[in-house]
Amino acid sequence: MVETMSHLPHMKNLQKLIVYPARLGGYGLLAVAAMICVDTVTRKVLKVSIVGSTEISGFAFAFATGVAMALAVLSAAHIRVDVVQRLLPQTLAALLNVLAAAALFAIAAVLIWNEWLQLHEALEFGATSTLLDIPLWIPHALFLFGLILFAVAAFAVLIAQLRGSTADAAPLAADPDNPFDIPDDVR
DSSP states (O other): OOOOSTTSHHHHHHHHHHHHHHHHHHHHHHHHHHHHHHHHHHHHHTSOOOTTHHHHHHHHHHHHHHHHHHHHHHTTOSOOOHHHHHHSOHHHHHHHHHHHHHHHHHHHHHHHHHHHHHHHHHHHHTOBOTTTOOBTHHHHHHHHHHHHHHHHHHHHHHHHHHHOOHHHHSOSOSBTTBTTOOOTTTO
């Protein structure tokens, strides 16, 4: 069993904040999968297609991706190479954890900046989707929301890593065999 950061009050609250939008994103993807299945069958059998299914899929995927990145940070589910880190002295391993958290936060900041520009452009020009005529600021705002959660999670992990205690420097996953395990006290 790997120690978690859920014993820290701010991490527990952050996990609670992020888990609900992540579930909503997951349900959205399930709904999109069902819509695509129906679309495929009706297109083959009835020669009729669901108009805008690709646009709706893209919008749902954008939201789910943003919030999933935040949940992945708090679940220590991002790809990392622990083989070398386990061989290093604890101080050097802790430094690598800080650098990894700082890199995640920097990536989140760059993504937020880019998405903010996209959102601003969509608002400025009144851009809408081609088939459904949905204002594009809506999916951009949803993705930006997820990216902000990603940045907040990365920043919280960075702060915990900088504090440097052994418990705070441990990966966040409750179970190393199941990186998406969310501690029961957070559900």
